[in-house]
Amino acid sequence: MTRDERYMLRCFDLAVLGAGRTSPNPMVGAVLVYEDRIIGEGFHARYGASHAEVNAVTSVPASLRHLIPKSTLYVSLEPCCITGKTGPCTNLILEQGIPRVVVSCLDLSPGVAGRGIAILQSAGVEVTLGVLEKEGKHLSRFRNHFVTRQAPYVILKYAVTPSGQFAPTGNLQSWITGPLSRRFTHRLRSETDAILIGARTAAIDNPQLDNRYYFGASPLRIVLDRHLALPDNLHLFDGASPTLVVNELKSEKDTARKVEYLHIDFGEGFLPRLLGELHRRKISTLLVEGGARLIRSFYDAGLWQEAYIYTGSVDFPAGIAAPQCPGECVETFVIGGDTLRLYRPLSSE
Numbered sequence: 001m002t003r004d005e006r007y008m009l010r011c012f013d014l015a016v017l018g019a020g021r022t023s024p025n026p027m028v029g030a031v032l033v034y035e036d037r038i039i040g041e042g043f044h045a046r047y048g049a050s051h052a053e054v055n056a057v058t059s060v061p062a063s064l065r066h067l068i069p070k071s072t073l074y075v076s077l078e079p080c081c082i083t084g085k086t087g088p089c090t091n092l093i094l095e096q097g098i099p100r101v102v103v104s105c106l107d108l109s110p111g112v113a114g115r116g117i118a119i120l121q122s123a124g125v126e127v128t129l130g131v132l133e134k135e136g137k138h139l140s141r142f143r144n145h146f147v148t149r150q151a152p153y154v155i156l157k158y159a160v161t162p163s164g165q166f167a168p169t170g171n172l173q174s175w176i177t178g179p180l181s182r183r184f185t186h187r188l189r190s191e192t193d194a195i196l197i198g199a200r201t202a203a204i205d206n207p208q209l210d211n212r213y214y215f216g217a218s219p220l221r222i223v224l225d226r227h228l229a230l231p232d233n234l235h236l237f238d239g240a241s242p243t244l245v246v247n248e249l250k251s252e253k254d255t256a257r258k259v260e261y262l263h264i265d266f267g268e269g270f271l272p273r274l275l276g277e278l279h280r281r282k283i284s285t286l287l288v289e290g291g292a293r294l295i296r297s298f299y300d301a302g303l304w305q306e307a308y309i310y311t312g313s314v315d316f317p318a319g320i321a322a323p324q325c326p327g328e329c330v331e332t333f334v335i336g337g338d339t340l341r342l343y344r345p346l347s348s349e
């Protein structure tokens with residue numbers, strides 16, 4: 001491993017400390033290095049707060065600040081050159097006289113996408129781009145997908161039994177996986193902006209759809225209820241966290257119950273329309289938790305980026321078949337008595 005790669009790994013470690021809090025901004029980490037010694041480091045801690053580069057520079061103790069113009073700045077994502085919630089990081093780098101910047105991958109946001117690098121280079125800063133680029137792109141995948149596709153990054157999650165069943169027949173709710181898998185799911189929930197389920201899953205399972213078993217916040221709950229037929233006494237309507245009810249009858253807010261009704265045409269092109277609406281609401285990651293029909297519709301439309309599929313250890317006496325994932329398995333984990341496989345679409349990097 002090269003020296004640049006070692007410091008870039010530190011940037012990645014710092015970046016993920018912002019997981020679940022920066023959306024729709026990316027997770028970013030930065031370190032300032034003088035003669036093989038870290039003199040400052042920082043990460044983007046939450047949406048609207050200062051960027052990683054700013055935090056790295058301000059973290060340098062007063063006694064070492066004179067070293068900044070002789071240091072290298074490592075940053076996991078291209079420094080921004082636009083004014084958003086905060087000023088451009090390229091200005092900060094030039095003001096501080098930092099002579100070398102090492103970047104893992106480009107920020108594909110409109111107005112940046114290589115311009116941040118070009119501004120630095122034309123001001124005489126030495127820029128090295130592409131250090132641990134694959135890993136950097138992975139870290140920034142939510143943001144870069146969100147800004148280039150104008151849609152949230154979609155993660156599907158569901159469980160199957162050893163023989164491929166999805167649920168018992170007869171509208172019964174039944175657990176397939178164990179408590180450790182549940183905790184991992186809650187971690188996924190803590191890192192995503194919203195969870196989507198279909199109407200039958202809401203009616204049969206009555207899920208709380210919150211994050212109870214991991215640190216961090218609970219996502220927005222979204223349910224498809226085309227004809228507003230779901231009963232009011234479901235957990236989704238308990239006011240514990242906000243719920244968006246996607247339907248074909250009305251757009252309305254019920255502030256007291258933290259429920260918003262969103263009218264969308266369920267006809268041809270429904271899923272892209274829904275994802276476009278979620279993009280407008282700055283939802284950059286969407287976790288889809290079933291049921292089978294909803295998962296299949298994402299597969300059929302090719303509108304998914306990752307699928308986490310658990311396999312439990314027990315079959316039902318009779319059950320409905322699980323959707324067939326059209327992707328490739330890229331990682332397998334053992335979680336307690338369950339197996340968890342991560343799939344990606346065949347065409348993705």
Ligand SMILES: NC(=O)c1ccc[n+]([C@@H]2O[C@H](COP(=O)([O-])OP(=O)(O)OC[C@H]3O[C@@H](n4cnc5c(N)ncnc54)[C@H](OP(=O)(O)O)[C@@H]3O)[C@@H](O)[C@H]2O)c1
Nearest residue numbers: 158159166167198199200201226289290291292293294297
């Ligand atoms: N194994 C697991 O991980 C897991 C996870 C969740 C649920 N489940 C089980 O799965 C079963 C429910 O699955 P399901 O397939 O019957 O139902 P579902 O997908 O939860 O809900 C189906 C309903 O949601 C609406 N819907 C879903 N996808 C849609 C789309 N693309 N466009 C428009 N509307 C859409 C439709 O409502 P309208 O008919 O009103 O239009 C449809 O009838 C339950 O038994 C539940 O326990 C298992």
